[in-house]
Amino acid sequence: MGLIKMLGKVLEKKVSGQKGKTQPQKQSAKSRSVSLEAIKQMLKDVQDVQYKPIRTSEGLVTLIYYQSFVGTTVLHEMVVNPILRHQETVIHAADKLENDDLSHVLNLITTGYTVIYLHKPNQFYALETFSAESRAIQQTQTESTVIGPQDSFTESFETNLSLIKRRITNADLKNKDYIIGTETNTKVAVLYIEHLVNKEDLDCISQKINGTDYDGFLDISVLKQLIEDHPLSPFPQYNMTVRPDMAMQYLLDGRIVVLMDNSQSVIICPTSFFELFVPMEDYYNRWMTATLLRSLRFFGFFVTIILTPTYISALTYHPELLPFELLLNLQESRDRVPFPPVIEVLFIELVIEILREAGSRMPTKIGQTIGIVGGIVIGTAAVEAGLISNMLVVLVAISALLSFLPSNFLMSNTSRFIRYVFILSAGMFGLYGQMIALAWLFIHLLNLTSLGKPYLAPGIPRKWTDLLDSVLRLPVGLLRFKKGISVVKRNRVSPLDEE
């Protein structure tokens, strides 16, 4: 346990390490004054950059831009043609740049601006001309619903921001921007509704984002792992979604949404354990249907981690637990199986895992073949060959299906991982081991926090109105209370030796 704690401390240190680390190269750029030669020198070996000289009535003008960012039509419509006609109007529309901040100029060029250099007064101007291709708004593949809005976030920051802002047309919806990633300079925005958000949360998240010390953010999930409260836990502590309506739903409850450039998902924080099981469709369905589906999803999580381990402990340690007929059936089905139940279960669970993994990266057509080969051929053949019992195939199939029920993909991955903990402990100590594992699970969940808020809401913090929208989903008219997790103060856990 000491080792784990040490590891945790190292991780925490890494996250909250020095901020504002600047590269020596950048520092040199900052102190230098801006000139065409200096820009050319700094952008040496960047084949992409264009220096386009234009001779106008008032003298020589050089346009500097990245070819990959600025489309030809945009360039001509916005810059070249107007400059040839009325240079003055363009200059008025553009931002005038300071002559002593080279890094700022470089930054503008690398983010898709066109820098206009007037040779005569030796002055630089910048105009936003970013027009690189981006993906259109499409239907989501991972969180699709039958009813409800079908649009989903894309990889474009501006599109994502607009998708949320067009849903909440209110000046109180604020977004604070941050630049993180020492190499990539990735843009991150924290969205919240001013009068609803918990100020404590806001301070906490901005502190965490500012504290990240990491080279490059491939996706927002990297950032999420860096700013989680417990990096060593198997549970995801913030919700992630690609659905704008979900982001909106939690914004209205007073949560914080974090957007990142080049990332399709957004983070929602703080989040409770329970909310990771709730897809948006629950709010579009009739309340009874939603309640039924919710309880299925929630209890399914516990069934999926307990079902196959119970098979192991019942057959290995406690055959008396089962009624006689069932026991007879089970024994008959595995009378040709030469392994102990725990090996049998591990074998088939791993096969399912392999099938899933193999299928997930294949094109759909081949993926189907893998499903057929795996599911039917291996399943039946393995039973007939006497490697596994057919009763177990049924149980494993059920628990595999149940593990896909949580709406959050990371949560369904977690449930699969935890199942192995239960399988091993059942293999070692039977039901006692299972209960020990269950106790571990609950203690762990009780101690987890999301942005400093208890993770196991609505259990803790106790707020009775949370129950209306928990395993139950009462009619929408009744769901007008803010969730406990948005309201409650931060959970200050003092270490044992400070009590």
Next chain:
Amino acid sequence: MDNNKLKKLKGYHVVFLVQNSMVGLGLLSLPNQLSSMGYSQWWLPLMLGIIANLTLIPIIWLFLRYPQDNIFTLNEKMIGKVLGKALNLFLVMYLIIFIASIIEGYLDLIMIIALPDRTITTPLFIFFILLLYVVHGGIKSIARFCVMSFFLTVWMIYFLQWPIFEGDVRHLLPVSNFTLEEFLLATRNGYFAICGYELIMTYFPYIINQKKAFKNASIGIWITILIYTGVTIVSVMYFSEWQMEEVLYPILKLYKAVELSFAERIDVLGISLWVFLILSSAAAYLWVAKKGMDAFRSNNKTYHVYLISICIFIFINIPFSKDTQELIYDNLFYFKFAIILWPNFLILLHAVKSRRKQASS
């Protein structure tokens, strides 16, 4: 010490801390312990509840006068540093033996029922890892775990339905067929199952609303008593007098009366699920022992928990003969009762001290 940092237990935390540190191994053998009274035992838990509630009054009264102290620091304050420290060390040793008795009793049961032909060492080791994990979060984490354990185990009461239908209500008729001696014996044995609420003497300074502590603790006590009464009533209905005397763990036998279509014998499940109750009460006791160690060494260190756990682990693994073990564990009762009555003595000291103060001023 920062005052606000200490306050962390809400009312319902106190209810369930009291309730869960009471329910442990005691419940499993309760009807057997009370068996000297025969069929008349069913109202005994109610009487024990009244005694428990009465002994709670001086405890709360005393600690409301010293809201920042736990029993260990109060000992040092009241009876002098040297004597107090000696007493605290003695208490810690007692707690070590007591926790060992809980854990060993439970794991022996697991060995017999759920995991025959296995040594105790590995299950014990796993249990300790988990126990330390609970205690590591501090008293609030323990309290939360208590709440959780209560709701995870309380549904087992539903299983009493089957024994009720098979039982005989006439067993409950009030016939006073016991002697005073038998009554005292049953009270003595039964009180062992009621103990645990006195731990409030240690976590009292952490309670946010100390004025309501008595009410909350009483609720906790009476939840336990209700469960106990229910179980003894059903046992009296279901068993014969002879069975209650001979069967060591009547609750497990009650489980056997359960008839479900998908499970034959529920007792294995029940005894495995009991680990929640044992964990929560052992965690509370371990935390208290740690506070005792802190007071003895006059500093607050996390490794005290490890030290105590190692002591418990070693104590469980010492191969005592069965007789010695029973002798040790049986006599724990007297210490237990002494500890529950101890605050009365401290109140006396408090009265003397305050009178002296008044006289001097």
